[in-house]
Amino acid sequence: MGGMKALSYSKGVIVSQSSQQITMQDIATQSGVSLSTVSRVLNGSENVSQEKQAAVMAAVEALNYRPNVFAQGLARGASRTVGVLTQHISAPFFDAILDGVLAGLRGTGYSPLFADGLWRADREERSIQLLLDRQVDGLIVLGGATSNCFLREIAAQKPLVLVGRVVPELTHQSVLFDDFKGAYLATQHLIELGHRQIVHITGILEHEDALLRKKGYLQALEDAGIPINDNLILEGNFVEQSGVLAVEMLFNRGQLFSAIFAANDQMAYGARLALYRRGIRVPEDVSLVGYDDLVHSAYTTPPLTTIHQPAFQMGEVAANTILGLIGGEQPEIAPFKAELIVRNSTARHR
Amino acid sequence: MGGMKALSYSKGVIVSQSSQQITMQDIATQSGVSLSTVSRVLNGSENVSQEKQAAVMAAVEALNYRPNVFAQGLARGASRTVGVLTQHISAPFFDAILDGVLAGLRGTGYSPLFADGLWRADREERSIQLLLDRQVDGLIVLGGATSNCFLREIAAQKPLVLVGRVVPELTHQSVLFDDFKGAYLATQHLIELGHRQIVHITGILEHEDALLRKKGYLQALEDAGIPINDNLILEGNFVEQSGVLAVEMLFNRGQLFSAIFAANDQMAYGARLALYRRGIRVPEDVSLVGYDDLVHSAYTTPPLTTIHQPAFQMGEVAANTILGLIGGEQPEIAPFKAELIVRNSTARHR
DNA sequence: CTACTTCTTGAAAGCGCTTTCACAGAATAA
DNA sequence: TTATTCTGTGAAAGCGCTTTCAAGAAGTAG
Numbered sequence: 001m002g003g004m005k006a007l008s009y010s011k012g013v014i015v016s017q018s019s020q021q022i023t024m025q026d027i028a029t030q031s032g033v034s035l036s037t038v039s040r041v042l043n044g045s046e047n048v049s050q051e052k053q054a055a056v057m058a059a060v061e062a063l064n065y066r067p068n069v070f071a072q073g074l075a076r077g078a079s080r081t082v083g084v085l086t087q088h089i090s091a092p093f094f095d096a097i098l099d100g101v102l103a104g105l106r107g108t109g110y111s112p113l114f115a116d117g118l119w120r121a122d123r124e125e126r127s128i129q130l131l132l133d134r135q136v137d138g139l140i141v142l143g144g145a146t147s148n149c150f151l152r153e154i155a156a157q158k159p160l161v162l163v164g165r166v167v168p169e170l171t172h173q174s175v176l177f178d179d180f181k182g183a184y185l186a187t188q189h190l191i192e193l194g195h196r197q198i199v200h201i202t203g204i205l206e207h208e209d210a211l212l213r214k215k216g217y218l219q220a221l222e223d224a225g226i227p228i229n230d231n232l233i234l235e236g237n238f239v240e241q242s243g244v245l246a247v248e249m250l251f252n253r254g255q256l257f258s259a260i261f262a263a264n265d266q267m268a269y270g271a272r273l274a275l276y277r278r279g280i281r282v283p284e285d286v287s288l289v290g291y292d293d294l295v296h297s298a299y300t301t302p303p304l305t306t307i308h309q310p311a312f313q314m315g316e317v318a319a320n321t322i323l324g325l326i327g328g329e330q331p332e333i334a335p336f337k338a339e340l341i342v343r344n345s346t347a348r349h350r
Numbered sequence: 351m352g353g354m355k356a357l358s359y360s361k362g363v364i365v366s367q368s369s370q371q372i373t374m375q376d377i378a379t380q381s382g383v384s385l386s387t388v389s390r391v392l393n394g395s396e397n398v399s400q401e402k403q404a405a406v407m408a409a410v411e412a413l414n415y416r417p418n419v420f421a422q423g424l425a426r427g428a429s430r431t432v433g434v435l436t437q438h439i440s441a442p443f444f445d446a447i448l449d450g451v452l453a454g455l456r457g458t459g460y461s462p463l464f465a466d467g468l469w470r471a472d473r474e475e476r477s478i479q480l481l482l483d484r485q486v487d488g489l490i491v492l493g494g495a496t497s498n499c500f501l502r503e504i505a506a507q508k509p510l511v512l513v514g515r516v517v518p519e520l521t522h523q524s525v526l527f528d529d530f531k532g533a534y535l536a537t538q539h540l541i542e543l544g545h546r547q548i549v550h551i552t553g554i555l556e557h558e559d560a561l562l563r564k565k566g567y568l569q570a571l572e573d574a575g576i577p578i579n580d581n582l583i584l585e586g587n588f589v590e591q592s593g594v595l596a597v598e599m600l601f602n603r604g605q606l607f608s609a610i611f612a613a614n615d616q617m618a619y620g621a622r623l624a625l626y627r628r629g630i631r632v633p634e635d636v637s638l639v640g641y642d643d644l645v646h647s648a649y650t651t652p653p654l655t656t657i658h659q660p661a662f663q664m665g666e667v668a669a670n671t672i673l674g675l676i677g678g679e680q681p682e683i684a685p686f687k688a689e690l691i692v693r694n695s696t697a698r699h700r
Numbered sequence: 701c702t703a704c705t706t707c708t709t710g711a712a713a714g715c716g717c718t719t720t721c722a723c724a725g726a727a728t729a730a
Numbered sequence: 731t732t733a734t735t736c737t738g739t740g741a742a743a744g745c746g747c748t749t750t751c752a753a754g755a756a757g758t759a760g
Contacts, residue, residue: 023746034710039748047707066483070423071746074715079420089452090445098439102466111480114464116452130461133416240649269649276651299590299619301626301651373716384740389718397737421716424745705758713750720743727736 022063031059042067073135082322083131083139084112087119092266093292093311094142097163100315101140108323110137119207121145128154138322141165143209159325161318166208173321173331175314179209182307182338183216186261186289189305189340191224194349195259195287198226201236201246201271203263210238213263213291231255236267243270251278258286258349265290265297265306272300272345283347293341302344310336372413381409392417423485432488432672433463433481435474442616442644443661444492447513450665451490458673460487469554471495478504488672491515495556509675511668516558523671523681525664529559532657532688533566536611536639539655539690541574544699545609545637548576551586551596551621553613560588563613563641581605586617593620601628608636608699615640615647615656622650622695633697643691652694659688 028038033052040046041056048056059065073079084101086094098114105112115131117124124146131139138159141151148167154160155170162174190198200217203210214233221228234249236242243262247270250257262268268290275286282288282302290297293308314336321331378388383402390396391406398406409415423429434451436444448464455462465481467474474496481489488509491501498517504510505520512524540548550567553560564583571578584599586592593612597620600607612618618640625636632638632652640647643658664686671681 021746025746035747036710036712036749037708040709043748045749046709049708052709066479068424068746069484070420070429071715072748073420074418074424074717075746075748077715077748089448090442092440092442095440095445102439111484112464114462129416134419134461240645244649269646272651273649273653295590296619296646299594299623301622303623371716375716385717386719386740386742387738390739393718395719396739399738402738418716421745422718424747425716425718427718427745701760703758703760705756707754707756709752709754711751711753713748715748716745718743718745720741722739722741724739725737727734729734730732 021068022065023068024065027056027059027063027065030063031055078137079135080110081113081134081136082110082319082326083128083134083136084114085117085124085127085131085139085141085144086114087117087143089114089116092294092296093264093309096295096311097142097315097318100312100317101319102315103312104316104319105323108319110323110326117144117146119143119145119204121147125150132158138326140318140322143207145206159322161322161325161331163314163318164209172333173325175318175321175333176335177209177309177314178335178338179212180216180219182291182309182340183213183261183263184220185216185338185340186291186307187217187220188224189342189346190259190261190287190289191220191226193259193287193346196226196349197229197232197257197259199232199234199246199250199255199257199260201234201243201260201262201267203236203238203267205235210263217261232257236263236270238264238266240266240270240273243267243272244274245270247271247274247278259288259346260286261289261291263291265292265294265304268297268304268306268345269300272304282345284350287346287349289346298343300345305343305346306341308339308341371418372415373418374415377406377409377413377415380413381405428487429485430460431463431484431486432460432490432669432676433465433478433484433486435465435467435477435481435489435491435494437467437469437474437493439464439466442646443614443642443659446645446661447492447665447668450662450667451669452665453662454666454669455673458669460673460676467494467496469493469495469557471497475500482508488676490668490672493557493559509672511672511675511681513664513668514559522683523675525668525671525683526685527559527659527664528685528688529562530566530569532641532659532690533563533611533613534570535566535688535690536641536657537567537570538574539692539696540609540611540637540639541570541576543609543637543696546576546699547579547582547607547609549582549584549596549600549605549607549610551584551593551610551612551617553586553588553617555585560613567611582607586613586620588614588616590616590620590623593617593622594624595620597621597624597628609638609696610636611639611641613641615642615644615654618647618654618656618695619650622654632695634700637696637699639696648693650695655693655696656691657688658691660686 024038028035038056041048041053115127117127124144140161142163143165151167164177202214234246236246260271262271268288280286290304290306293306297304297306374388378385388406391398391403465477467477474494490511492513493515501517514527552564584596586596610621612621618638630636640654640656643656647654647656675681
C-alpha cells in the first residue's frame with residue numbers, strides 16, 4: 001500500500017505530486033512494521049533489527065518521506081529552530097554576523113528564524129515575541145534597543161545569546177566587541193601620524209557601542225595629552241548621510257581639522273563624499289578612519305583605514321553558543337578583539 | 351483554575367515564568383466554556399454569544415495565552431509562513447528586495463522563513479526543500495541557479511513567486527527586471543557622451559541577468575553603429591574583486607578605453623579601485639557606470655552613475671503577490687522598469 | 701530446567717489545536 | 731399548536747509524530 005500517492009522524479013529530488021503528504025503511517029504499512037518502529041529507526045533512538053531498519057529506510061527512500069515538522073515539534077515540544085533577531089535585514093555589519101550565524105547553524109539540524117527590530121524597542125519586543133511564539137528553542141539577539149530587564153526575563157526562560165550588547169547579568173552568554181579598545185586604536189593611529197585636530201563623528205549616543213567608541217576616542221586623546229575640543233565631536237546616526245552632514249557642519253563653522261574618526265564605515269563614506277565635494281583630498285589633506293571594516297571599505301577611493309571586527313566568526317560563535325546552551329552546556333565565550341586595518345585613507349599630518 | 355501558572359508582568363508584555371505553556375484548555379476552564387468555544391472566539395469562525403466571547407477574551411488576556419503554532423499548523427494544515435529563498439544573506443541588492451518582502455509581509459499574519467542558495471543549484475534546491483519541509487504556504491525565490499524544470503515542479507504544488515528570474519511558463523508570477531533595457535540605457539548614456547571604446551565587465555554569464563545586460567550593451571553599440579570589440583568585454587563574477595581584475599587585465603594587454611560599464615555596482619567599485627591605483631581619474635580620464643544603484647553608490651568618489659531598480663518595491667510586490675496566490679487569486683504583476691541615474695562618474699569623452 | 705534479564709516490537713496515550721457532528725433550545729413558519 | 735429551521739455549544743475525532751508501557755522472544759544465570 002502507499003503506492004497510490006503519485007510521485008515524480010527530478011534531478012534526484014523527488015516531489016510528491018498530490019498535495020497529500022506522505023506520513024509515517026504510509027511508510028509503516030509499506031514496510032510492514034509498526035508506526036513506532038518507523039519512528040525508532042528514523043530517530044535512531046532505540047534498537048531495531050537490521051532487516052526492519054533496512055525495510056523502513058527503503059520505504060522512506062521509495063516514497064520520499066519527509067517528516068512533518070509541525071507534528072514533530074508538537075510531539076517533541078522542541079522545534080529545532082533558533083530565533084535570530086537582527087536590526088535591519090540590510091544593515092551591512094549585522095549581515096556579516098548573520099552570515100556567520102547561518103554558517104554555524106548549517107548542518108546541525110537547526111534552522112534559523114529571522115526577525116528584525118529596526119533598533120526600536122517596541123518592534124524588537126514584538127519580533128522577539130513572534131519568535132517565541134514560533135517555539136524557537138533558543139534566541140540570538142544582535143544589538144538592539146530593548147531594555148536589559150526584558151532580555152533578562154527572556155534569558156530566564158529560553159537559551160539566549162546576545163551579540164554586541166552588554167547586559168550586566170548576561171555577559172557570560174554575550175559575544176562582545178571591544179568598542180572602547182577599537183576606538184582607542186583608531187584615534188591613537190591618527191595621533192601617531194601627527195594629527196592633533198581629530199574630529200569624531202559619533203554614532204547614536206543612546207547605543208552602548210557608540211558611547212564606548214566615543215569613550216575610546218576621548219581616552220586616546222587624553223593619554224596623548226591632547227585637550228578635548230567639543231567642537232570636533234559631532235553626533236551622527238550611523239548612516240552615510242550623517243557623515244556628510246557632520247563634515248558640512250564643520251566647514252560651515254569654519255572649524256579646522258586634519259583627521260576624522262567616524263564611529264562606523266558608513267558615516268566615513270559620507271564624510272568622504274563631503275570632502276570630495278569640497279575638493280579636499282584624502283589622505284593628503286585630511287585623514288579618515290572608519291569602524292567595522294565592511295567589505296566595501298577595501299574598495300573605496302582611497303581604501304579606508306578602519307577597525308576590523310571578525311563579524312563572521314562572531315556569528316559562528318553565537319550559533320555554536322546557542323546550540324551549546326540548548327544542549328544544556330555552560331557557555332564559554334572567548335572575547336573578540338578589535339584590530340586596526342591600515343589602508344590608504346590615513347597619512348602623516350603635514 | 352488555571353491560576354496556578356506563575357506569571358510575571360514587564361512593560362506590558364507578560365511572560366510565563368514556568369516553562370509550562372498555557373493552552374487553550376487552560377483558558378477554557380478559566381472562562382468556563384468548552385475548548386471548541388475558545389477556538390471559535392479566537393478564530394472568529396462562528397457565532398458565539400457576547401458573554402462567552404468576553405469571558406474568553408478576558409481569560410486570554412489574564413493568562414497571556416499564546417497559541418502554539420505547531421499545533422495550529424498541524425491541525426490546519428497551513429503554517430501562515432512564506433518561505434523566502436535569497437542567494438546570500440549579505441548580498442546588497444538582494445537584501446534591498448528582502449527588505450521589501452519583509453515590509454510587504456508585516457502585519458499580514460504571515461511570517462517569512464529565510465534560506466539561502468549561494469547561487470548554487472544544489473544548495474538552492476536543498477534550501478527550497480528545507481523551506482517546503484517547514485510547511486511554508488508559499489515560496490518567494492530570488493534569482494538563483496536552479497533549473498527551470500525544478501521551479502516548474504515547485505510551482506505545480508505550491509504558490510510560487512519568482513523575482514528576477516525568467517522561467518518561460520511562470521512569467522505571470524514573476525517580478526522581473528528589465529535587464530536588457532537597463533544595460534542598453536547605460537551603454538547609450540556613454541555613447542551619447544562621445545565614448546567609443548566602451549568596456550563591459552559582465553556578470554557570471556550562466557546567469558540570465560548577466561546575459562541580458564550583455565545583450566543590452568551589444569545592442570546599444572550596434573544601434574549606434576559602433577563595431578563590437580571582443581577585447582573590451584571581460585567576464586566578471588559580480589563581486590568587487592572581479593572588477594579590479596578586469597581593469598588590471600585591460601592594462602596588462604595595453605588595451606585602450608575611455609569608459610566602463612560594469613554589470614553591477616560592486617564590480618564597478620572594483621574597477622574604480624583599479625583605476626585609482628593606476629592614478630587614472632574618474633570621470634576625467636575614464637567614465638564608469640554600474641548597475642543596481644546600491645545605497646552605497648551615492649557615496650562613492652565620485653558618486654556612481656548607475657541603473658536603478660526599485661528593489662524595495664519589487665520585494666513588496668513579491669510579498670503581495672504570494673499572499674494573493676495563497677489566497678487563490680490570479681497574480682497580476684506590473685513590470686518594473688530600469689532607470690538611469692546619472693551621477694558624477696561619467697563625463698563627456700575628451 | 702526454571703528464574704531472571706535483556707531485546708525487539710506494537711499498541712496506545714498524548715502534544716495543542718481545528719473542525720465536524722450532534723444536540724439542545726430558541727426562533728420562525730405553517 | 732406542531733413542524734421546521736436556526737443558533738450556540740460541547741464532545742469527540744483527528745492532524746502526524748514521539749514516547750511510554752507492556753508483552754513476547756530470546757538470552758543468561760543458577
